[in-house]
Amino acid sequence: xxxxxxxxxxxxxxxxxxxxxxxxxxxxxxxxxxxxxxxxxxxxxxxxxxxxxxxxxxxxxxxxxxxxxxxxxxxxxxxxxxxxxxxxxxxxxxxxxxxxxxxxxxxxxxxxxxxxxxxxxxxxx
Numbered sequence: 001x002x003x004x005x006x007x008x009x010x011x012x013x014x015x016x017x018x019x020x021x022x023x024x025x026x027x028x029x030x031x032x033x034x035x036x037x038x039x040x041x042x043x044x045x046x047x048x049x050x051x052x053x054x055x056x057x058x059x060x061x062x063x064x065x066x067x068x069x070x071x072x073x074x075x076x077x078x079x080x081x082x083x084x085x086x087x088x089x090x091x092x093x094x095x096x097x098x099x100x101x102x103x104x105x106x107x108x109x110x111x112x113x114x115x116x117x118x119x120x121x122x123x124x125x
Contacts, residue, residue, distance in 0.1 A: 023083075032076070043073040043123055044101040048092045050081050055113045059096045062116050070125060 023033055047063055049056035067075040080087040080095055090099065100108040100122055108122050 023078075042102060044104075045073055045075045045119075045123070046099045046101070047075070047077045048080050048087055048090070048095055048097040048099070049077055050079060050095055052081075053095050056096045058113050059098075062114070062119070063098075065116055066119060066123075070120075070123070073123060073125075 023031060045063075045066070047056075047059065049060070063075060063077075066073070078086060080092060090097075094111045096113065097109065097111045098114060098119070099106060110118075110122070
């Protein structure tokens with residue numbers, strides 16, 4: 001009962017901060033909401049991408065390697081062609097754009113192909 005109340009409080013807090021919830025597709029292909037992970041994981045890593053984007057295809061295996069190596073980070077992908085409004089709300093104008101949240105707050109954003117080492121530094125790993 002207490003855990004559910006804490007999660008509801010976190011969601012309410014995010015709404016007050018104009019938090020934009022995102023439906024994610026996990027590396028396993030599951031659909032989840034970003035808000036489901038707040039409080040359960042220190043870091044959330046979101047990749048805004050498109051299937052036709054060459055640099056996105058270059059970035060994807062790097063993200064897959066990170067996801068396999070760091071189970072303490074939640075990884076998700078947002079296809080900008082399918083979620084254009086969401087991409088606009090986050091100000092995505094170029095892809096790939098990678099956004100990192102910590103404790104429910106956006107802490108870093110980078111556009112373009114980014115090395116595994118750079119992403120690990122951004123995550124403090």
